[in-house]
Amino acid sequence: MGYELRVQRESPLAYAELSAVTAPVDTGLELRGTPEAGQVFARHGESEHAIAIWQGRLYGEPTSDWQVAQLARLAAMLGGRLAGEDGETYVIRDGIVEQVSGETTYEFGKLEEILSLGPAQWST
Numbered sequence: 001m002g003y004e005l006r007v008q009r010e011s012p013l014a015y016a017e018l019s020a021v022t023a024p025v026d027t028g029l030e031l032r033g034t035p036e037a038g039q040v041f042a043r044h045g046e047s048e049h050a051i052a053i054w055q056g057r058l059y060g061e062p063t064s065d066w067q068v069a070q071l072a073r074l075a076a077m078l079g080g081r082l083a084g085e086d087g088e089t090y091v092i093r094d095g096i097v098e099q100v101s102g103e104t105t106y107e108f109g110k111l112e113e114i115l116s117l118g119p120a121q122w123s124t
Contacts, residue, residue, distance in 0.1 A: 005071055005090065006059040009080035013058055021077050029074065042070045044118040065108050066119040069097045073111065 007013065015035040022031040022040060030041045033054060040052040044066070051070040052060040058078075062068045068082075072090045075082040082090040088101035097108040108114060 003085060004059050004061055005068070005082050005084050006057060007052075007071070007075040007078060007080045008083050009078065013078060013080070015054065017078065018054060018058060021074075027077070029070075040074065044115075049119050063121045064119045065097070065114050065122075066117060068108060069111055069114040072097055 015038075018040070019031050021027070022029040028043050029051075030043075030048070031054070032039055032041065036055070038054040039050045040054065040058075041048045042051045043049075049067070051062075051067050052058050052074060058074075060067060060071045062071060068090060069092075072082045072092050075090075076092055084090070084099075086101070088099055091098050091100060092111055095111050097111050097114060099106040099108065
């Protein structure tokens with residue numbers, strides 16, 4: 001199990017809301033599964049990649065900046081925020097994907113550039 005990032009909102013997220021947000025083709029996202037268990041996939045080129053898991057809550061275990069950007073984008077589409085296990089948050093501000101932890105901000109880069117590069121995994 002990797003490092004978990006979860007979508008958090010003021011109000012609980014319902015499967016129907018997740019389904020409605022991911023349904024439009026132009027989002028590049030697709031929800032598969034049931035209200036009990038599912039996954040959200042994002043396309044890059046001709047490939048699909050799982051970015052989030054639904055099990056009564058929405059979370060992911062990203063292995064690339066692309067997955068973090070996709071999760072941050074999905075969280076924003078749902079009116080929530082993306083939070084890490086250590087209390088940091090991931091936001092998209094002025095087209096830039098950022099990690100915010102207390103007073104410290106780390107920029108991942110421009111959302112569009114990260115998404116165009118695709119899901120190249122972090123090296124370990």
